[in-house]
Amino acid sequence: MELVFATNNQHKLKEVQFLLGDKIKLLSLKDIGCSEEIPEDYETLKENASQKARYIYDRYKMNCFADDTGLEIDALNGEPGVYSARYAGEPCTFDDNNKKVLEKLQGIKNRKACFKTVISLILDGKEYFFEGQVDGEILTEKTGKDGFGYDPVFKPVECDLSFAEMSMEEKNKISHRARATKKLVGFLLK
Numbered sequence: 549m550e551l552v553f554a555t556n557n558q559h560k561l562k563e564v565q566f567l568l569g570d571k572i573k574l575l576s577l578k579d580i581g582c583s584e585e586i587p588e589d590y591e592t593l594k595e596n597a598s599q600k601a602r603y604i605y606d607r608y609k610m611n612c613f614a615d616d617t618g619l620e621i622d623a624l625n626g627e628p629g630v631y632s633a634r635y636a637g638e639p640c641t642f643d644d645n646n647k648k649v650l651e652k653l654q655g656i657k658n659r660k661a662c663f664k665t666v667i668s669l670i671l672d673g674k675e676y677f678f679e680g681q682v683d684g685e686i687l688t689e690k691t692g693k694d695g696f697g698y699d700p701v702f703k704p705v706e707c708d709l710s711f712a713e714m715s716m717e718e719k720n721k722i723s724h725r726a727r728a729t730k731k732l733v734g735f736l737l738k
């Protein structure tokens with residue numbers, strides 16, 4: 549079975565393909581020849597995931613799914629949340645975003661945070677949602693070199709390493725996206 553994953557993020561593609569195994573072959577946006585910027589206009593992860601998946605389904609008529617992820621930090625009232633990709637402004641790098649988070653949390657004791665992922669799957673025109681969350685804390689400095697996004701500043705409760713210090717396999721045991729993806733896989737392969 550082939551399924552479009554509405555992303556070109558190689559980290560996400562690898563993480564998710566690993567969990568899907570060889571029964572489902574992922575196609576990226578590049579694979580289907582989509583080079584447009586897909587809009588993300590909403591204020592919730594669910595609506596944004598849905599918008600991305602519908603955009604692809606409506607234009608390409610291919611079964612597909614899209615994810616949207618946000619990092620929610622307690623002491624910042626849930627920021628950066630749905631604005632995680634462009635927290636430091638547009639355009640910005642992962643490094644800019646991490647710097648902004650570390651600066652905003654300087655001297656603050658409550659470092660609690662969580663990652664949330666919502667996946668929207670559109671299969672033969674019908675939409676299904678899958679969610680995953682991992683709780684943890686924001687470190688006081690960047691730690692580790694792997695992964696992407698906020699991985700170097702996030703340490704999940706289950707482990708003493710940051711996401712950026714873990715192998716993809718270790719991150720995939722507990723991450724927000726892995727938890728949502730495992731529900732997707734269970735649904736697709738049932």
Ligand code: IMP
Pocket residue numbers: 615616617618619632633634642645695696697698699711723725
């Ligand atoms: P997206 O809209 O799902 O791509 O996620 C928004 C932003 O959240 C990304 O640009 C990354 O900065 C961050 N993000 C998403 N997933 C992860 C992850 O697994 N680890 C660290 N940061 C992530």
